[in-house]
Amino acid sequence: MNPPNSLRIVRTPAEMRTLSHGWQSAGERIALVPTMGNLHEGHFSLVKAAMAQADRVVVSIFVNPLQFGRGEDFDHYPRTLEADVLALTLLGVDAVFAPQVSDIYPQQTMADESASGTVILPPAHLTNLLCGASRPGHFTGVATIVGKLFHMVAPQLAFFGQKDYQQVCVLQQMVEDLNWPVRLEVCPTSRAEDGLALSSRNQYLNERERAIAPRLYQTLLRVADELREGSRQYGLLQRQASDSLLASGFDSVDYIDIRHPHNLQPAEQGDSQWVVLAAARLGKTRLIDNILVEGQPALT
Numbered sequence: 001m002n003p004p005n006s007l008r009i010v011r012t013p014a015e016m017r018t019l020s021h022g023w024q025s026a027g028e029r030i031a032l033v034p035t036m037g038n039l040h041e042g043h044f045s046l047v048k049a050a051m052a053q054a055d056r057v058v059v060s061i062f063v064n065p066l067q068f069g070r071g072e073d074f075d076h077y078p079r080t081l082e083a084d085v086l087a088l089t090l091l092g093v094d095a096v097f098a099p100q101v102s103d104i105y106p107q108q109t110m111a112d113e114s115a116s117g118t119v120i121l122p123p124a125h126l127t128n129l130l131c132g133a134s135r136p137g138h139f140t141g142v143a144t145i146v147g148k149l150f151h152m153v154a155p156q157l158a159f160f161g162q163k164d165y166q167q168v169c170v171l172q173q174m175v176e177d178l179n180w181p182v183r184l185e186v187c188p189t190s191r192a193e194d195g196l197a198l199s200s201r202n203q204y205l206n207e208r209e210r211a212i213a214p215r216l217y218q219t220l221l222r223v224a225d226e227l228r229e230g231s232r233q234y235g236l237l238q239r240q241a242s243d244s245l246l247a248s249g250f251d252s253v254d255y256i257d258i259r260h261p262h263n264l265q266p267a268e269q270g271d272s273q274w275v276v277l278a279a280a281r282l283g284k285t286r287l288i289d290n291i292l293v294e295g296q297p298a299l300t
């Protein structure tokens, strides 16, 4: 039993709905922070932003099989529920929703299998590029779990990190297309002192790889400088950035792309706002990062 005003650990969708309905009937504003757990300062920044804007904050912790492909790290993804709950208790959140896979997907599926249940299929123009190109089915898994969480938690607000930029674009489109009464809030990427974006996957890095990893952000910053200084040779900048990552010790580069910040389409000559996104592999770890850039409007 949870004493009043303490953090509640909610295990089933039915229990989550009851709790949310109670808050809603009292006129309280609910915020959801969806996570896969193994929480770090990046997640906590989302939680703090949510607490500043809502009466009730629910953090979901669910390693979602539907967004992992075969051969990806679903089985090994770090699961640290006890430590996560402790940290969230200290922060003062209202509930942790940590359902079982069998409650969410009675017939479990992975991203690259044909789904055995109903899924949310985001549009191809947002998913057949960047991370979606190297992770088939990933964004269907993301949209489906977030949609299901929206139904179970019924939040007015939901908080996401800019670190997963394409994810935010896909979810924003989903909310608009499916008329979800939820406002998405996007929080800046939290970084280690050397610039590496915080991620649960950073702990897969060995010492040598951890020393190389900040080059990803440094490379994005260099591309950003070139754009601000007026370069519009997008192809050349991308090739140079990719070569530089490989020369720094990255084993492969899935992409480093300069894109339009709203629709993720390739940048055009007249653009003055961009998002530069990258995914690169160091050993068995796949790191992603991105940076938003504003430049001078093109002279006409």
Ligand code: AMP
Binding pocket: 034, 035, 036, 037, 041, 042, 043, 045, 046, 159, 160, 161, 162, 163, 164, 187, 188, 189, 190, 191, 197, 198, 199, 200
């Ligand atoms: P995850 O647990 O990795 O699925 O992430 C849950 C949420 O935290 C997502 O909205 C992520 O974008 C966000 N997040 C993860 N890492 C960071 C970070 N370094 N800074 C800000 N938000 C983050």
